[in-house]
Amino acid sequence: MKFDHELIQEIKSRADIVDVISSYINVIKKGRRYVAICPFHDDHDPSMNIDPEKQTFTCYVCHHSGDVFTFVSDYEKIPFMDAVKKVCEIINFDDPRLHQNEIKRPINTDLQVLYNCINELQKFYRYGLETEEGNIALDYLSRRKISNEQIDKFGFGYALNDGKKAISYLQQKGFSLKNIEDIGIALAKTSGTSDSNAGRLIIPIFNTNGQVVAFSARRLVDDDSPKYVNSPETKIFRKGSTLYNYNIAKQTARHDGFIYIVEGFMDVLAFDSIGISSCIALMGTKLTDTHVDLLRKLNVEIRLCLDGDNAGQQAMMSLMTMFDKANLSYRLVSKVGEAKDPDEILKNSGSDELKLYVNSLVDPFDFALNYYKNISPLDNIDDRKKVVSHFAPMLLSIKSKFDFDDCLYKLAEATRFNPNAIREYVKSIKTNSDNNKTDDFVDYFDSNRAYDKKTLNKELRRLTLAEKTVLEQMMNNKDAISFYERNIKYFINEIYRQIANYLIQFADESDTVNPSIIMDYISSFEPENKKELLNEIVSLDTTPIEKDKLDEVLNECRNIIIEERNKTFEKKNLLKSLEGKSDQEKAKLLKDYINKTNTNDAK
Numbered sequence: 001m002k003f004d005h006e007l008i009q010e011i012k013s014r015a016d017i018v019d020v021i022s023s024y025i026n027v028i029k030k031g032r033r034y035v036a037i038c039p040f041h042d043d044h045d046p047s048m049n050i051d052p053e054k055q056t057f058t059c060y061v062c063h064h065s066g067d068v069f070t071f072v073s074d075y076e077k078i079p080f081m082d083a084v085k086k087v088c089e090i091i092n093f094d095d096p097r098l099h100q101n102e103i104k105r106p107i108n109t110d111l112q113v114l115y116n117c118i119n120e121l122q123k124f125y126r127y128g129l130e131t132e133e134g135n136i137a138l139d140y141l142s143r144r145k146i147s148n149e150q151i152d153k154f155g156f157g158y159a160l161n162d163g164k165k166a167i168s169y170l171q172q173k174g175f176s177l178k179n180i181e182d183i184g185i186a187l188a189k190t191s192g193t194s195d196s197n198a199g200r201l202i203i204p205i206f207n208t209n210g211q212v213v214a215f216s217a218r219r220l221v222d223d224d225s226p227k228y229v230n231s232p233e234t235k236i237f238r239k240g241s242t243l244y245n246y247n248i249a250k251q252t253a254r255h256d257g258f259i260y261i262v263e264g265f266m267d268v269l270a271f272d273s274i275g276i277s278s279c280i281a282l283m284g285t286k287l288t289d290t291h292v293d294l295l296r297k298l299n300v301e302i303r304l305c306l307d308g309d310n311a312g313q314q315a316m317m318s319l320m321t322m323f324d325k326a327n328l329s330y331r332l333v334s335k336v337g338e339a340k341d342p343d344e345i346l347k348n349s350g351s352d353e354l355k356l357y358v359n360s361l362v363d364p365f366d367f368a369l370n371y372y373k374n375i376s377p378l379d380n381i382d383d384r385k386k387v388v389s390h391f392a393p394m395l396l397s398i399k400s401k402f403d404f405d406d407c408l409y410k411l412a413e414a415t416r417f418n419p420n421a422i423r424e425y426v427k428s429i430k431t432n433s434d435n436n437k438t439d440d441f442v443d444y445f446d447s448n449r450a451y452d453k454k455t456l457n458k459e460l461r462r463l464t465l466a467e468k469t470v471l472e473q474m475m476n477n478k479d480a481i482s483f484y485e486r487n488i489k490y491f492i493n494e495i496y497r498q499i500a501n502y503l504i505q506f507a508d509e510s511d512t513v514n515p516s517i518i519m520d521y522i523s524s525f526e527p528e529n530k531k532e533l534l535n536e537i538v539s540l541d542t543t544p545i546e547k548d549k550l551d552e553v554l555n556e557c558r559n560i561i562i563e564e565r566n567k568t569f570e571k572k573n574l575l576k577s578l579e580g581k582s583d584q585e586k587a588k589l590l591k592d593y594i595n596k597t598n599t600n601d602a603k
């Protein structure tokens with residue numbers, strides 16, 4: 001696919017930058033603007049400003065800026081044209097022009113074979129459940145109160161006891177032994193290759209797009225083999241980027257406004273039977289940054305619901321740290337009585353009890369406080385102090401004064417310290433740690449802009465200002481571009497000159513120009529200093545000057561530019577002419593030069 005500016009414009013008119021960015025990170029509405037924690041630097045306050053009118057984003061700290069395509073390209077670290085396609089996926093837009101000149105990459109067809117192979121095996125496992133031998137698996141499922149609907153929805157299957165059958169089935173379907181090894185189920189035996197899942201209940205694991213990529217296989221007879229056999233990592237299965245049931249949950253979570261995180265797949269099924277599909281299971285893996293990104297993309301409240309035992313509660317505490325760091329909003333299901341896990345609650349106490357349980361949500365602060373109260377009697381002063389210092393950063397992050405007081409008193413009660421002492425302590429770490437931070441982003445933004453305007457005329461040199469003014473008019477007007485080509489020819493400012501060159505090139509191919517299409521055009525070349533170029537364009541004031549005044553402004557700028565260029569030129573000549581001259585001669589030449597430039601300036 002090559003750069004087709006009409007198509008790019010069309011996609012852009014359909015894709016709202018706020019919606020698209022929201023599908024990646026949390027976006028907060030502030031008046032008519034939107035702000036977000038900038039994903040391109042280590043941001044703690046929302047420094048990224050999203051302008052829905054201009055359809056651009058700008059970070060006031062790291063100066064990352066651009067439009068909807070550059071955001072996706074930079075966030076996903078993919079080329080511009082791939083980002084265009086990605087945006088189309090997000091907004092559900094398709095067009096034949098998108099698929100022109102598509103190069104088929106051999107690596108993808110390799111992977112496709114594996115996807116096809118594992119998909120065929122999944123079909124074979126599904127068939128296994130219908131055989132007479134498969135009754136052992138069906139019995140197990142019905143004992144676990146799993147409905148037929150759920151069996152279909154989650155794709156449960158059964159691997160026939162004779163593990164050679166699965167292998168020969170796949171070979172009949174045209175897959176090589178290498179393919180079968182590559183999907184991670186081949187078990188080498190003296191009698192030949194066999195299915196490593198043979199005789200087990202099959203729980204397929206899907207990737208985020210809903211393709212089968214791995215299996216978890218459960219033991220159905222009491223022997224000393226492991227209860228679960230999980231597929232090893234393969235070319236198509238990465239534990240660190242897979243979350244059980246994410247493919248289904250992502251469809252419902254945005255509507256529900258939340259997503260539950262549970263430990264095992266049986267918990268996901270328990271949630272499903274009380275009508276909650278927005279639920280994913282960790283299945284024994286550690287949460288990775290990729291997982292966190294997957295959760296963030298949903299832009300919904302995360303609800304942590306791990307097991308009620310010590311290990312589960314401890315895991316929730318460490319996930320809290322991870323979520324705090326990633327700035328995700330979350331609450332936690334509080335442990336009730338002897339509750340162990342959702343699956344057990346459903347089995348022992350029924351669905352009403354489970355519904356009650358999953359809705360008993362507490363804030364991170366309350367959860368952590370309860371956790372400490374449960375594990376430690378807090379009967380010595382050192383432990384009590386430790387708890388206060390653990391909670392101080394949490395208190396600091398609370399914006400509302402009422403919520404702050406609420407938490408402060410809870411902490412004081414639990415640690416038996418005077419609330420005022422804790423308040424003083426929290427204040428002291430605040431003044432120590434972030435003396436210079438501005439809490440209110442709006443103030444920060446507005447004061448920065450005011451600074452720019454006030455000092456622009458004073459601080460920008462005459463030449464740069466004139467060049468900038470011409471460039472600004474070139475962004476929306478082909479006549480201004482022609483004027484530049486005829487009368488100015490080049491800018492001294494390196495960045496302006498580069499942008500102008502792109503403008504000329506683009507104007508050759510298109511009837512109209514505007515800043516947003518130019519940003520895309522530049523991005524499609526992937527220049528090394530793309531960030532700098534886009535940031536410059538976003539900061540330009542491209543408001544068109546009225547037609548009858550435009551010529552006057554352009555001519556005035558041209559005069560300034562030529563004059564300033566000549567001055568630089570003369571200065572260079574002067575320095576050259578001074579070489580090897582006596583002091584007396586030097587003094588005379590300098591005097592002449594100063595007189596000349598003074599009269600020029602007076603004109």
Ligand SMILES: [Zn+2]
Pocket residue numbers: 038039040041043047059060061062063064
């Ligand atoms: Zn930034």
